């Protein structure tokens with residue numbers, strides 16, 4: 001099977017399948033895939049070593065809520081229910097019994113969490129309350145479903161929900177949430193744009209939505225994370241009341257922020273190449289694969305086998321996830337291909353020469369060439385190479401994303417650039433009808449850049465010609 005990343009959609013589906021990460025399209029429910037052992041290990045390492053680690057370090061506490069939400073609860077916040085009513089899976093029967101109250105498979109959990117917070121929270125002393133859970137959520141997506149990108153069972157949904165004393169505190173939490181997401185994406189070397197979503201595209205029930213978008217290899221933008229200021233839109237209907245410091249009663253101010261399986265889609269898509277996966281060393285299920293080079297005579301073979309066994313022991317003791325590929329039926333070359341497809345960051349080749357010189361030959365997955373390393377220096381060298389590899393993956397990914405972003409003051413040029421799969425930044429007057437026109441005729445409005453200086457001095461809205469007040473990013477999106 002020849003991989004060709006220039007045909008991205010085909011490449012992505014093939015890599016997921018051939019690297020035995022994730023089985024999609026064969027499980028007999030549309031929009032739902034299966035995490036296979038190798039992919040499940042990658043997912044667990046990302047969740048434990050990156051997502052949970054950063055969330056726990058920033059004052060969040062992990063919880064677990066029921067998956068079923070009664071209809072009356074889901075419908076308490078009017079904008080929320082309008083936003084999700086077409087997307088909810090319902091459980092309507094228990095055994096032979098029709099259920100009194102239909103139960104929703106959670107599409108997200110603001111309603112479930114606000115309901116319980118109304119029972120838990122009574123005083124400002126309990127605030128801020130910062131909870132998160134990593135659970136599957138369910139959305140009856142009607143647009144084309146795609147593995148890890150648009151699922152009906154979003155199997156890895158990290159949703160954080162926080163409650164605060166004031167609008168300002170919730171606002172500050174949104175800023176903190178943006179920093180948390182920057183750390184998570186930076187740790188996986190995923191590049192991102194941060195934009196304020198336009199009013200017509202914010203989360204159902206939010207005052208505002210800040211979104212992280214990355215650019216996939218085909219130039220289309222993918223929303224990989226969102227942060228919402230919910231104001232009191234849920235706490236009032238759910239009566240999440242608390243006594244303020246001044247002893248007055250008030251409703252809490254809430255935020256919520258979510259990431260999903262899309263972080264795996266982005267990491268796999270952006271770092272992969274024509275040989276398959278390229279994984280950041282600190283989350284790779286196998287960090288080092290040892291490939292022994294077959295020897296002609298018995299004695300040399302014995303020496304190589306012993307050397308390999310010791311080396312593997314040493315690396316395991318150092319906490320490195322190492323695997324020796326002793327399969328007789330494969331040539332070294334076939335083994336290289338097999339482990340490159342699976343994105344193993346480092347390959348160590350051991351032949352007679354390495355044994356005689358007490359060294360190893362190391363090949364890094366993301367760059368060509370090999371280096372010889374003295375066995376005694378190997379552990380330290382692997383740490384250095386891991387750092388170097390992650391940094392170069394991050395640099396390369398940001399370079400690519402920046403190469404896909406253009407600016408123009410001309411609507412015709414904007415259309416052409418979006419057609420060519422660029423993200424285009426254009427001056428805008430801020431009026432909704434112009435924004436909606438851009439959304440329809442040029443490209444999806446990702447929103448106002450929050451991650452760069454905006455200068456629209458003397459610029460005109462590319463739709464109506466009025467004075468521009470800001471810029472907006474437009475793109476073809478998933």
Ligand SMILES: Nc1ncnc2c1ncn2[C@@H]1O[C@H](COS(=O)(=O)NC(=O)[C@@H](N)CS)[C@@H](O)[C@H]1O
Pocket residue numbers: 107108109110139141148149150151152154158159160203223224225226228256257258259260261262
């Ligand atoms: N069908 C889907 N498949 C995969 N990922 C999805 C899907 N729908 C949304 N996502 C991802 O999940 C993130 C959070 O979803 S959301 O609707 O924007 N926000 C919420 O649900 C809020 N309750 C924050 S937890 C999105 O930014 C997007 O990256």
Ligand SMILES: [Zn+2]
Pocket residue numbers: 428429430431434461462463464465466
């Ligand atoms: Zn305008």
